Amino acid sequence: MKPATTVRLGLITAIVLALEILTRIGVIARFVAPPPSEMMVGLWRLLLSGRVHLAITQTLSKIAIACSLAIVVGILMGVAIQRFRGLADAMSPFFTAYYAVPVYAFYPMMIAIFGIGEAPQIVIGFMLAVVAVVVNTINALDRIPRVLRKTAAVYGMRPLEAARRIYLPHAGPYLATGVKLAVSYSFIGVIGAEFIMSRIGIGHEIVFAYNNFENEIMYPLILFVLLVAGAVNGLFYAWEKRLLSRRSRS
Amino acid sequence: MTSARNSLLVIVGLLLLWQLAYWAIGDLALRPPLETVVKAGALIASEGFLSHLAETLRAFALALAIAVVVGVALGFSLGMNRLAGEVGEPLLVSFYSLPKITLYPIVLLIFGIGMPSKVAFGAIHGIMPIAIFTLGALRNLPPVLGRTSRALRLTRWQSAWALLFPAARPEIFTGLRLGFSLTLIGTLLGEMFASQRGIGFLLMQAIGLHDTDLIMVLTLLIVSFAITASMALLAIDKQLRHGSS
Known part of the structure; x- marks a missing residue:
């Protein structure tokens, strides 16, 4: 070690x-x-009791949907925007400002459009995550040296082939940064939306426990969210590091 | 001044999208841009709004000051020692990416409802990006600076203040731009959940009452403030980079 x-x-x-x-x-x-040991014991009991299983699966699947949508749409949007240099430059201050937008404010609007249910929470998670992917895709494509583009041209590669064999391996680590951020932002978005109003999900369970002074449920659940988010983020962090170190060796 | 023209074009484009969205979705959940601007004027002129605004700005300024001071200090204390940096960075990054909103019950229990909670909530959102960028900036400095400070026999304080900080300033400022946005959203979230006053409180109330007019107006005000500030900071950022190179 x-x-x-x-x-x-x-x-x-x-x-x-x-x-x-x-x-x-x-x-x-x-x-x-409460002491951390009690939180752990409480979490263990809570998981065994099965009381929150439905909430956990609901929340995690919402996060998975929001995250994968954000990655796909974000990469497509990033590729499209990066083609126009001026547009990418002009949008840069808006991307930074985007994180100051209280996306949760659009929640009632989402409910009006998508109905009550899981869709609005997925959309909120998606909205938070997609911009990080767009920004990092633009950044990744910007870093491709001219010589690689010329190489692709010299070999007469089609755009898709060039993307697969040259651009993607080169831009991989920077795209990975976008993916990593998408994961954490979709966690933040979905759970945050559940906090505000929903009838199911981990966020809802935490608020419910808080309002009823049920600390023995609230703390284990908070711990659970932090552990899961921390573990998933840690995995992606290690993955990104590995891609980056592989790059510097070659 | 092409960048100013481009920004203007993006703003016009956003307004256009908004109008199109309104036509597509309708009165149910959206208001058209013009109507929102008019209502925003009315809201600003209305009684009591300014005190909410002042409350939010005060909380935000305090949170930002704490985030900048603690973030830069944390970044420096980890960045000036290789082992400390290696130990600390993954911890900073993982804290940065946690859904901090889950911590609000704990923040509330510690600080109670009101000003300290909002400031704390804003600051914990802002500290991490600033610290991470400061740490990264220090790590990317050319090694010659370290040798210079040893050759001149500078103390740690002197070398941090006179050598490292000026050299790393542009990068730190980039972190500050991100920290600014995140502190703002943190403060607003704190107000939404843990306050009886301020813009975030008004927003939460509007969400609860399904008052679409008010939601649109407040969102417009927050977004305009964030975009204006972001542009100003970006302009300073560019100047810093040109001045230093």
């Missing part, structure tokens, strides 16, 4: 231990946060 990984694991363990001790001796009041 690399020394940095060891130190990181040690640091995380130390933080968890400190939380455990602080909550046990009462420096952090019990209603603010």
Whole structure:
């Protein structure tokens, strides 16, 4: 194991231990946060009881749909926009500003258009995620050196063939950044939308538990979201790193 | 000034899309641009709105100040030591990508309903991108700067302030642009869930009442503010990069 990984694991363990001790001796009041060990036990019990299975599968499948839609549409849009240099430049400040837009404000509108149900939450997750993919696709294509484009021309490759054999391998790591962000933004979007109004899903369960002072359900669920999101993001982070390091070796 | 003209064209394009969407969807969930602008004027002139606006701006300014100071400090403390950077970066990145909205019950329990909650919520959204960009900026600096600071026998503070910060400033500023947007959305989200005052509170109320007029007006105001600020920051960003090269 690399020394940095060891130190990181040690640091995380130390933080968890400190939380455990602080909550046990009462420096952090019990209603603010229960000890981590109790949260873990609570999560285990909650998962065994099956009470939240439906909510979990619902939420995760909504995230999966929103994320895959965002990746496909985002890459297509990015490729289209990147073809026009001026348009890509002109839109750049709007892309940065986009993240300040409270997408959740459009939620009532989504309900009016798509009806009550799961669709509006998927659309919100999609809307948050798609822009990250567009931005990173443009960025990835911008970084393809002229010489590679010329190579494709010299070999007389068709656009699709050139994309598969030259552009994609080169732009891969930067596209991976977009995919990674799409995953985390669709988590944020879908769960956030569930927080505001929905009748099913993890976000809804957390709000419900919060409103009823059911800390023994709320904390394990928050922990669950953080663990799942952290694990998925960690996987994509490692994947991106591997693509990047493979690049620098070649 | 082609960039100004291009931006104007994009804005016209967005307004056009909005009008088209209105024609396609109808009165049920949208209002046309012109009507929204007129209503926005009425809302700004209305009694009590300015106090909500002032409240939001105050919370946002505080959150942004905290995010910038803590973010840059965190970035520097991790970026000036190789091991600390390697240990810290994955932690920063994974915290950045968590759905922080799930933490709002905890923030509420710690800070209560009101100003401190909103500021905390805004700041936790803004700190991470600024810290990550600062860390990346320091790592990408040419190694000659490190040798210079050793040759001049600068202390850590001196080398950070006189050497590394000026060199990394353009990159840090890019992180700041992103941090600005995210702090704004964080503050607004904090207001939506944890407040009785401010623009976010008005928005949440409008969502609850299905008051489409108000939702459209508030969204327009927030988006215009975000776009204006983003353009101004981008202009400063470009100037910094040209000044430094």
